[in-house]
Amino acid sequence: MSQIAEHVDFKTYINDFSKHLHDLFRKEYDFNEISLNRDLPADFKAKIMAKNPLAVAIPAIHGGRGVQVKECLGVLAAASYESLSLSLMFGINIALFLEPLAKYGNYAVQERIFKKFLEDKAMGGLMITEKLYGSDALNMKTSYQAVDGGYKIQGEKHWQGLSGAADFWLVTARKANENGDLTRDIDFFVTDNSNPDQHIPMVERYNNLGLYAIPYGINQIDVTVEEAQKLQPESTGLKLMLDMLHRSRLQFPGMGMGFIKRLLDETLAYCQNRLVGGAPLANLDAVKYQLSRMQAAYTICSGMCAYSTSNSGIDKDLATAAIEANTLKALITDLMQESAQIALQLAGANGYRLDHIAGRAVVDSRPFQIFEGSNEMLYGQIADSVLKLMRRSKETNLAKFLAQYPTATESISYFAHLLNFNIDQAVSQRDAVTLGRIIARIISFQFVLQMNGFNAGLVEITRQHLVSDISMFVGQYLSNNTSNPIVEYQDNSDWTAFA
Numbered sequence: 001m002s003q004i005a006e007h008v009d010f011k012t013y014i015n016d017f018s019k020h021l022h023d024l025f026r027k028e029y030d031f032n033e034i035s036l037n038r039d040l041p042a043d044f045k046a047k048i049m050a051k052n053p054l055a056v057a058i059p060a061i062h063g064g065r066g067v068q069v070k071e072c073l074g075v076l077a078a079a080s081y082e083s084l085s086l087s088l089m090f091g092i093n094i095a096l097f098l099e100p101l102a103k104y105g106n107y108a109v110q111e112r113i114f115k116k117f118l119e120d121k122a123m124g125g126l127m128i129t130e131k132l133y134g135s136d137a138l139n140m141k142t143s144y145q146a147v148d149g150g151y152k153i154q155g156e157k158h159w160q161g162l163s164g165a166a167d168f169w170l171v172t173a174r175k176a177n178e179n180g181d182l183t184r185d186i187d188f189f190v191t192d193n194s195n196p197d198q199h200i201p202m203v204e205r206y207n208n209l210g211l212y213a214i215p216y217g218i219n220q221i222d223v224t225v226e227e228a229q230k231l232q233p234e235s236t237g238l239k240l241m242l243d244m245l246h247r248s249r250l251q252f253p254g255m256g257m258g259f260i261k262r263l264l265d266e267t268l269a270y271c272q273n274r275l276v277g278g279a280p281l282a283n284l285d286a287v288k289y290q291l292s293r294m295q296a297a298y299t300i301c302s303g304m305c306a307y308s309t310s311n312s313g314i315d316k317d318l319a320t321a322a323i324e325a326n327t328l329k330a331l332i333t334d335l336m337q338e339s340a341q342i343a344l345q346l347a348g349a350n351g352y353r354l355d356h357i358a359g360r361a362v363v364d365s366r367p368f369q370i371f372e373g374s375n376e377m378l379y380g381q382i383a384d385s386v387l388k389l390m391r392r393s394k395e396t397n398l399a400k401f402l403a404q405y406p407t408a409t410e411s412i413s414y415f416a417h418l419l420n421f422n423i424d425q426a427v428s429q430r431d432a433v434t435l436g437r438i439i440a441r442i443i444s445f446q447f448v449l450q451m452n453g454f455n456a457g458l459v460e461i462t463r464q465h466l467v468s469d470i471s472m473f474v475g476q477y478l479s480n481n482t483s484n485p486i487v488e489y490q491d492n493s494d495w496t497a498f499a
Contacts, residue, residue: 007060007065010065010068010070010071010074013051014071014074014075014078016051017051017053017075017078018078018081020048020051021048021078021079021081021082021086022082024044024047024048024082025082025083026082028047029041029044031082031083032355032356033355035083035085035212035213035354035355035360036212036354036355037212038212038213038215039165039212039213039215040085040086040213046121048086049121050121052118052121053075053079053090054075054090054093054094054098054117054123055117055118056068056071056072056074056075056094057072057093057094057098057099057102058098058102058114058117058118059102059110059114062110062111062114062115062118063114063115063118064114064118067098067099067102067313067314068313069251069308069309069310069312069313070309072094072095072251072254073251073253073254073257073305073308073309074254075090075094075254076090076091076094076251076254076255076257076258077254077255077257077258077261077305078258079255079258080254080255080256080257080258080259080262081258081259081261081262082258082262083213084211084255084259084361084364084365085211085212085213085214085364086213087254087255087258087259088161088211088214088255089123089161089162089213089214091248091251091252091254091255092124092125092126092161092162093123093124093125094251095244095247095248095251096125096126096170096244096248097124097125097126097166097168097169097170098114098117098124099244099247099314100126100170100188100231100240100244101113101114101124101170101190101231102314103243103314104188104231104232104233104234104240105190105231105232106228106229106232108228109190109228109229113168113190113192116167116168120167122167122168123162123165123166123167123168124162124166124167124168124169124170125160125161125162125163125166125168125169125170126160126169126170126172127142127157127160127169127170127171127172127200127219127221128140128157128172128241129157129158129159129160130142130155130156130157130158131156131158131218134159135373135374135377137172137186137241138184138186138238140155140172140173140174140186141155141174141182142154142155142156142157142171142172142173142174142221143155143173143174143175143176143182144173144174144175144176144187144189145175145176147224149226149227150224150225150226150227150229151189151224151225151227151229151230152223152224153171153173153189153191153221153222153223153224153225154221154222155173155221156218156219156220156221157171157218157219157221158206158216158217158218158219159206159216159371160216160219161211161214161215161216162214162215163202163205163215163216163217163218163219164201164202164205164215164217164219165215166193167192167193167194168190168191168192168193169190169191169193169200170188170189170190170231171188171189171190171191171200171221171223172186172187172188172241173186173187173189174186174187175187184238185236185237185238186237186238186241187230187231187233187237188230188231188233188237188240188241189225189229189230189231190225190229190230190231191223191225191229192229197223197224197225198223198224198225199223200219200220200221200223201219201220202215202217202218202219203217203218203219203220204217204218205217206218208367209363209366209367210360210363210364210366210367211364211367234317239319240319242318242319242320242322243317243318243319245325245372245373246312246318246319246321246322246325247312247314247316247318247325248372249325249326249328249329249372249373249378250307250308250311250312250318250321250324250325250328250329251308251312252328252329252332252333252368253301253304253305253308253328253332254305254308255368256301256304256332256333256335256336257301257302257305259336259339259361259365260294260297260298260301260335260336260339261298262357263294263339263340263342263343263357263358263361264291264294264295264297264298264339266343266357266358267291267294267342267343267346267347267358268282268291270346270347271287271291271346281346287346290342290345290346291342291346292461292465293338293339293342293465294339294342294343295458295461295462296458296461296462296465296466297335297336297338297339298458299448299454299455299458299459299461299462300331300332300335300444300445300447300448300462301332301335302448302451302454303444303445303446303447303448303449303450303451303454304328304331304332304444304447306447306450306451307324307328307447307450308328311324322381322382322385323382323385323386323407323439323443324407324443326373326378326379326381326382326436326440327382327439327440327443327444328444329372329373329375329378330369330373330375330378330379330382330436330440331437331440331441331444333365333368333369333375334369334375336365336368337362337365337366337368337369339361340358340361340362340364340365341362343357343358343361344358344359344361344362376433378436379432379433379434379435379436379437379440380429380432380433380436381436382435382436382439382440383427383431383432383433383434383435383436383439384432386401386405386435386439387423387427387432387435389401389405390423396422396423396424397420397421397422398419398420398421398422398423398435399412399415399416399417399418399419399420399421402416402419402439402442403416407443407446407447408439408442408443408446409446410446410449410450411442411443411445411446411448411449412442414445414463414466414467415442415445415466415467415470418467418470418471418474419438419470419474421474421478423435428482430481431477434473434476434477435477437469437473438470438473438474438477441466441469441470442466442470445462445463445466448462
């Protein structure tokens with residue numbers, strides 16, 4: 001059994017794992033060449049999995065390392081320093097399969113599946129999304145009915161990472177009543193692709209724009225599972241789903257950590273060595289600004305990881321943790337994309353290649369702003385939740401309310417002068433998104449401040465950039481922009497008639 005499953009000291013393991021990935025991606029294989037092809041070569045993937053990284057998300061009673069969030073985030077960060085695709089593979093397995101199975105699964109089913117992960121390097125995934133019901137999961141049409149000794153599940157899913165490649169799946173479905181209507185609640189079932197009665201084929205593969213190492217496509221579901229393979233929610237399936245998705249969103253910074261650090265390291269080194277007019281590119285003031293924004297992103301991500309470590313374990317009920325979960329997911333993925341764009345811009349023409357780290361980073365990080373809840377939707381939900389709390393407390397001043405909100409009490413003083421305005425009427429959806437962007441930054445800066453002893457220079461850089469960002473968003477919010485698209489925009493809009 002590999003080192004990670006033998007419960008060696010985690011710092012020793014993670015250093016060894018990081019070096020292992022570094023050697024694989026940069027010495028033993030040419031990852032720039034591999035990154036242009038679909039899927040990871042089987043021998044390459046086998047060597048990655050030889051260290052058994054997914055054991056961090058398996059309970060100790062089943063031979064794993066105990067599902068410690070710090071260790072899960074450490075593995076995600078080590079992977080994303082070399083490959084965002086690999087880190088997402090691990091993230092899917094950890095947050096969307098292993099952790100919910102460890103928390104809600106039948107013991108005998110856990111024992112059998114976790115053994116497969118530890119000994120055979122199996123992989124798992126989650127099936128929620130349907131063609132007509134992306135973020136509208138409550139209206140999914142995949143259904144199930146009770147049969148002798150188990151459940152019959154039928155439907156179609158798509159855009160599941162590891163489609164056609166995962167060995168096990170968590171499949172979501174709604175119970176079909178005798179009249180054919182589907183119940184409101186959602187249930188989760190574990191399926192085993194090695195069992196012919198539970199095999200879920202990928203009937204069409206998508207030509208995804210980035211993340212080439214991960215297969216996506218359409219999956220046809222017509223399976224029968226045993227009764228024990230249904231997850232057991234503590235109350236409702238909907239709360240189970242919220243607990244799982246919020247936990248996953250809280251752990252996104254693990255994937256962001258290594259990704260942003262690698263871009264920062266590469267870009268900083270390039271700008272120090274690239275000469276423009278006889279001086280390093282890093283000496284230009286505009287470049288200093290861009291590099292410092294990447295460092296602010298790195299700092300915010302660090303604070304998020306620290307917060308997640310203490311607040312996203314499977315012992316926590318996260319069904320109601322929407323504000324913080326949405327904050328971490330939406331803001332870190334925005335910062336990942338911004339960091340990639342900066343890296344590409346500063347790399348110049350060479351960066352605009354798919355086999356360059358910056359070009360690949362732009363394409364690979366972009367869907368992170370979309371999947372598991374588009375960021376605009378999540379920012380809107382943050383604002384809606386806060387506004388609901390404000391109405392309940394009869395407080396209309398945003399700064400005063402945030403001064404009482406638990407994850408903003410320490411950080412609000414840095415931004416209160418910008419937020420000293422009242423919200424005493426209905427807020428449009430577009431303005432709610434803007435408010436969500438503001439609130440997410442204030443909450444996230446508190447996580448930075450709570451890292452006692454963290455690099456003071458990085459904290460100050462982050463404060464300055466957040467003041468700039470929040471000032472911009474406040475201006476946007478107060479601008480009263482009510483513009484709507486004109487459907488028949490062609491009328492009187494041909495420029496040649498006016499030239």
